[in-house]
Amino acid sequence: MIGFTFSFGTILFLIVIVIVASSIRVFREYERGVVFLLGRFWKVKGPGLVLIMPVVQQVVRIDLRTIVFDVPPQDVITRDNVSVKVNAVVYFRVVDPEKAVIQVARFMEATSQLSQTTLRAVLGKHELDALLAEREQLNADIQKTLDAQTDAWGIKVSNVEIKHVDINESMIRAIARQAEAERERRAKIIHADGELQASQKLLQAAQTLAQEPQAMHLRYLQTLTTIAADKNSTIVFPLPIDLLNTLLTRR
Structure with missing residues (x-):
């Protein structure tokens, strides 16, 4: 031992x-x-x-690295009373470790819960059309609101991105009908605008021809040349109304 x-x-x-x-x-x-x-x-x-x-x-x-987490799908009622499901992704990082430890318990969970409520609150102030067409502006609004609330926790929210907007089938069909009606409206407006422009051009042409009577006869001859080039057996020759009035007056 x-x-x-x-x-x-x-x-x-x-x-x-x-x-x-x-x-x-x-x-x-x-x-x-x-x-x-x-x-x-x-x-x-x-x-x-x-x-x-x-x-x-x-x-x-x-x-201190940037943390990324998904915001679960949230039921949002838009300003025009349309129910949708929206999910997003949030990018944030700790800029003040002292506040992140002392001012809030479990800052990860706190930021996640705050992101969900902020997403519902901000999107609920906008209509469905804005939610679909102005996504970049909505991302900026959510990021600004969320960053202002987490500043007291020493957390900087650098970016928020809306990932997906889920709409029910009936609303999708309604949006499709609305888009079709909008296309038809634009087509009618374009057609009417074309008719207006054509009438203005015709008016200008008539005024130009009216300044010189020989110009109308030259136009007749040009029309006959165009018809003859098509090898038609029948030619309809336009007769000036003034000539008919002269003949009727002599009788």
């Missing part, structure tokens, strides 16, 4: 080694440590090698 004897100095040295080893923390470039001294906030440390005294100090590790 072999006996081991330890002096007081050796034991003390081993205790110091254990304490130092347990107090070493290494924080990556994108991490910070919120240090509490006897339960009170002390400072934010990192990145790199950090010493934390056991028992006396506690540290909470915070990731």
